[in-house]
Amino acid sequence: MIRRTVHEGWQLSAVGGPVPEAVAGRAVPAEVPGSAHLDLLRAGLIPDPYLDRNEAELAWAHRADWRLATTFTAEAARPGERVELVFDGIDTVAAIELNGTLLGRTANMHRGYRFDVREVLRDGDNELVVTLFSALAHAERVERELGWRDRAYPHPFNAVRKMACSFGWDWGPDLQTAGLWKPVALERWDSARLAGVRPLVTVDPDGTGRVEVHVDVDAVAAADLSIVATVDGRRERVAVSGDRAVVTVLVPGARLWWPAGYGEHPLYDLRVALLAGEEEVDSAQRRVGFRTITVDTEPDGIGTPFTFVVNGRRIFAKGANWIPDDHFLTRITRERLARRVDQAVAANMNMLRVWGGGIYETDDFYDVCDERGVLVWQDFPFACAAYAEEEPLRSEVEAEARQNVARLTAHPSLALWNGNNENLWGYADWGWPEQLQGRTWGLGYYRELLPAIVAELDPTRPYAPGSPYSPGEVHPNDDAHGTRHEWEVWNRVDYTRYRDHAPRFCAEFGFQAPPTWATLTRWVRDEPLTPTSPAFLLHQKAEDGNGKLDRGLASHLPVPESFEDWHWATQLNQARAVSFGVAHFRSHWPRTAGALVWQLNDCWPVTSWSAIDGDGREKPLYYALRHAFAPRLLTVQPRGGTDVLVAVNDDDRPWASEVSVRRLTFAGEVLVEVRLPLRVPARSVAEVGLAEALLTPTDPEAEVLVATTPDARAVHPFREDRELAYDPAPLTAEVVAVPGGYRVDVRATSFARDVAVLADRVAPDAVVDDVLVSLLPGERHSFTVRTTAELADPSALAGPLVLRSANSLSAVLT
Template sequence: MTMIQKLTDGWKLRSCSTGQSFETKVPGTVYGTWLEQGAMKDPYWRDCEEAALAMMAGDYEYEISLSPDEALMGCRDIRLRFEGIDTLADIFFNGVYLGHADNMHRIWEYPVKSLMGETNKLKVHLYSPLSFIRKAYEKTPYDGAPEAMQGFPLLRKSHCSFGWDWGPRLPDAGLFREVSLIGVNQASICDVHIRQKHSGGIVTLTLNTTVEAAGDVACSCLLRITDPQGMSITYQMEGEKYQFSKAVTIKNPELWWPNGYGKQPLYQAEVMVAADGELQDSWSRKIGLRTMTVNTAADEYGNKFAHEVNGVEIFAMGADYIPEDCIRGRVSRERTKTLLEYCRDCNFNVIRVWGGGYYPDDFFYDLCDEMGLIVWQDFMFACAVYPLTPEFEANTAAEIRDNVRRIRHHACLGLWCGNNEMEMFLADNQWVRKPLQKTEYLIMNERIIPELLRQLDPDTFYWPSSPSSGGDFDHPNDENRGDAHYWEVWHGGVPFTDYRKYYFRYLSEFGFQSFPSVKTIEQFTEPEDRNIFSYVMEKHQRNAGANGKILQ
């Protein structure tokens, strides 16, 4: 059986600039550790953000001495797996350089069996993101949202951590997801793809499984499907060597519905691989039986844009989801569950994961499955132009593969979207220094990404940008086609009654900023700061002139 040893305790985190170090846990981050140790002030308090930002001008090192479990040492193959590194890192195992990480949205994995001893030292050197984007921008100036720091599009890191028109500049660093040693004996499961076909009240599930073997061994695969009542049926999967498949017919299926349209029953699919008569690895996921697409058919007004679930058009009600906290260690399943329960209880049925943050944890999608919240999933590109070099293309293609494979089985997944607001802004030549940058945009969002999705998830609807009318810079904010972003009431200062002039097919962004409650303001101000035009209140307002807009 595959052995997993999580490297959670026993880490030390050191500032390479000051030499200050603390014992810490992983997952974790620099800000999170320094806050826990009382070594920095809360970056949300008054103007403490500036001191926190300055911390990221230096490098940091994570280090751990580890003794592998006895069972792990007996495995034929041992891999070191990082679920999330934020962001630029060199990795060393017993002094041997394993590789360089440069994308927080990817999984990084390295073979270490030949390097493993009874005691081992793992070191991860994190480089300053501020230094990187400054030098990268000087060399290749690619621009984006003006509230963010120059150079942010040149690093595959949560863009809004460099500032946005709603948030601070707090580009934290760390090992923000699990680090593990994974031992493989004979074989392991490296990919499972579940597809559904609905016809005549019957659902056919087809599962395709790819197995990776440590040597030339004969493998077999079993599939177990468990219904919402806990009744299971096990099937022998068909295939040769390391590719297996099985089609399973489910009669009288219990269908998954969005919030307000029905229930959310979930089935469980489990794949087990064996070699030489012994279980080697297993893979288990919850799935919902449903059809899900977006209806863009022509009609008397233009073209529809409506989620269609089990043949029923859904009137979308929801909001955009941005990172819940600039300090990722504060985001937990319990906190996210409370937030999404509020959404469900307010009759939301859609959550749009906005493209300037990061791909949420698995539990986010699990909770959306359970609550009937359709997920509009942006890829992590937003309000910028990007250099489509061979290196950038390879890096982002790996990022897309990792996340599509991780998310595609979820019942809640409603669509993939190429980016946030790039087609709209580039159509007006915003941030465009040369025509090539618009060509790079089209290649990335209208060829590379959809081609990857045709390979990895051909059953989920793809939309090139938000807002868009379907791509190719064809009036991307059209009222009568596709989705729209309407911010004229806020940015343009027109009256609220202006909303009545429009009949948007799908309004994926709109709104008006409010001040937080007094209780919240008290958490980041002194009494003398509590005037909307005080230094501290203006410091916390990242949208130009916005406090005046609210007053007006």
């Protein structure tokens, strides 16, 4: 088979809708894959959508129609030859014409399309035109036909098969994209092609790796066709029967693929060849990994667990939710994905949940996760809304699910197919039954259609009907059953209330903060910059977001007056809140078997729940997660009316150590010290009782409890920061130039909590090796800052707005 991309010579022009005069009547060069917004931006016809308040000024594009056109040269189809025009992804509502002939119409971003062009293709120049219609207008028409269904946001994103967050979310812009977002190609063949290659990979009880390759063949005419599959030098051949074949390759003693933190992640090359007689006419390559994966949902004395089991071993899922890494998807490169997943692994994560308001993630994303041992929980793209189960949606849902389940089977990182995000919860609690008045809302997808497709095409993986989800007649967000989303914290109650529940698996929880200073000031240029300045507010999408930030802050930290202090305080409070939740959930293993933070990344510069902001910079939360997800964790937790020391050992080696537990003053005077033996089996949790003298401070505003081993430390003040008698200036620092950047040597003269070097305030590319390091009096710590900048004044890295701590916020009260 010959595949030739059709990516050159495209032109974009507006053909309908309320288009500004500067855009109307213009044809501009277009990139494929690409997006109309990006084409207009490159042509200088629109401002950057992410900058200041430009998002609002581009709302006209919601109702614009576009024409994408190109001319390509080709040969007409020869007798007996098949020729197809293939669109891997169209965003979203489109009509496709070749040489004036309508090939078809599309209304689904999540699937590909193939058009037979044998009768249309001609020798020489061929004109290809794709007309892209307003997805919003289309969705409104479908909603009128099928009836209104509730959703989390104003636009009817649930009435069209398009990335839901393209219509805006509580962390994302309302910039409704349109374009050819995946490759376009002309494919031609004479005898047959591989129409589908679907490897199902398992491990036999004796350790033999089994690759069962299901192949679909598109043949021009009856022929002697066979399939040859090769893995690790082992080759098997079978004849094609009809249009299908199944060939199995066994790999004795296969090396197992393990999640990050549990072992290596070896990958094997799979090659599949289609032969006509002895001539190879088509081929495909995949990479596979040998492992087994299930989810334990066998009822126990508590309720219903939700525990991932990989290669027979129970896994605590440490990770985060994943959203598209850029609202404009075609800007996301493999290198960018690798960077982001590397950041997740460096934060001790082993799982990412691809959230249901985005996309079926790309093969690049899955390749990167395969290589790094990151388990992927993939939602089907349904989120926070009721979805009609009638045409024209139902057939599109089935087509997209079949394509994507088959596409992703080879990836060992894929751990779970999940039916939806929060829709079962929505039906239970958000008043849907009354609003629907008997209309369908998606349950048939989640309970029947999608599990049937997974069972047929990918039986090697588990399926869950939704998240949150509880089996049987139990409320879907019950903490004793299945998966839970914890949003009372952030929305209504203080973050210490995470301790109200010990869920079986917490699939979403989080707290907001603004992006890093360099990201914020690059994209928001209000003068003055405040939490209520116009552009800042446009980059805060959450309902009452700033109010929740301020209320969440007030219980814990001094309320700042300057914007700089507010920025640091809200970032610190986010880090504290989420790491508090992580430590609580981890301390309840094996009852609680997972903690997936909302969210790892951002799709643009915004105040959000992310640990990594829209420019890829790591917020203080990121470092807090790295500490809280560390293989060995010490944390003080309430048990039975008193506090105990909980030691979490997420390592294959037993943790045998001595723990020093001290109560000391902020000035460094040790009031009580106890040394206790610590014995924690591999992948286990142990509780260590603490003497009353350790837990009863003489001066609770000026004392701290510290537990230390060579592997971990827990720091436990007896009051909230706003009540503590901190020295507001407890640090001295020296900055030294080193290869690749600078070293900031810090010494504490008094207890200094959560010391940070906010290096991006000095140089936008500066990255520090650690943040949120608490120091006792007399302790020293060196922060390494990597930057390409040669600073005229390196001491700026120790300036009062750069070298921060919780103590520095107490200065606003003095």
